[in-house]
Amino acid sequence: MNGTSHQQAGPRTWLITGATSGIGRELTRQALENGEAVAAIARDTAPLHELTEIHGDRLLLVPADVRDEQAVREAVERTHSRFGRIDVVANNAGYGLFGAVEEASDTQARAVFDTNVFGVLNVLRATLPVLRSQRSGHVLQGSSVYGQSAHPGVGLLAATKYAVEGLSDALVAEVAPLGIKVTIIQPGMTATPFLSNLDVAAGLDDYDRTVREVQKGIGELPASAFSSAARIAEGIRTAVDSPNPPLRLALGTSGATGMRAALQARTADLDTWNRVTDAVDR
Template identity: 35%
Template structure:
């Protein structure tokens, strides 16, 4: 069945691949970009099946307007994909506060803006699916990615809370965590100089990113196909890793975290007034 999608950051990379896949499968699309003229070929090929919208995701009023365009053009919104983002590389010490704010405004507040604008419409419909493009950097903390990881970890926490709140309203949430994909993401991001003391950490990552560009294992067309698949599922995953590098990094990180928690378990438990007599249950889940 044809769905109405809205995807941010459609001008390049995974967003562009996803926009093309959505339209090729006969769905309707609100395709957004800072410069929508870069998407004119989609309008030429697909006509009224697509609406091109200028959108800076850091502008909440513009985000709200893009959701209204989906309603006005197609009568509803079935899938929102928060894809727009960028990630510079530098040590935390050498990243200016304005650079921090720029990454967090786009990568985190951009997601918050579009999500808050879309939820009322989806709540009224009693259905919808919000797909957040996070990153393996939202699961682990790579050196040199302090601002980007801060934003993506924020997306993960925000989206997990969102899923619990809107699930009973018929709205699904999926956090997609890609590894390195063969797009121009690296070229569009900036590797900023870091002082020599960070050569063995930030410098190593920066060199790796430079050497990897153009040879990444991730195929954006296959990622787009997977996103279309999960949008059709009655019970989609809350989190979905994309790419072998993301799977391996997440497994290693999760195992290390579990090991650390076990190592320090007794110290953690020692802070209670007394040993708990009953297993802990979260208050929002029924026994």
């Protein structure tokens, strides 16, 4: 389903959102060390100044909030006018909301969709015209183990990542004939500031045995339960280097195990209930 791009011969140009921290920062660092150019999009680009000193003109720092469509358009225009092309779009910016589905307020729920889903759409609407005109490019859609599976406490976060996966399932077929590839990035638990940047919903006692137990469990996980952001970035770059990248790229064994179990549970429902399914058509 993924498109056959006109491969970029020289160094690639990346546009990376959420480039100041965690996975986005590692991706930025590794692409630059590989001799490539990066437009780093972040609300505050100050944490990347040290990379500018090392990599000079190959790093363009563009302050923009992904929720601001106009700011994203201007960031993409600046990137295009500086580098002349965009080869990889990493739709990476995002944050988590933890709490039971019922506990998340309307404001919290809308806010996490604003960044994780509508931010992704802002970036797509701004970059796809460039990729279409080139008839090449690779869009990396920042999802998660929670784009295919969920457990107590992550309902709203998972809702945003499932949304990104759903639109990406259509997008890949829409842009493949235009030479554009799409890969959904699904990291498992990764050692980044993500957990300290979590929004947390107010607690109801009735969810102590589910949501709070999970929260406690996550807090007690050993460091070894988290993949390194550097390894995640290496996995992403391997897919970008491939002539046949996957639509979905799971990164980390425990996340992949969780997603496989969720997929098996879905096919089990289809199999167990197929008589009811088919009876509808008789």
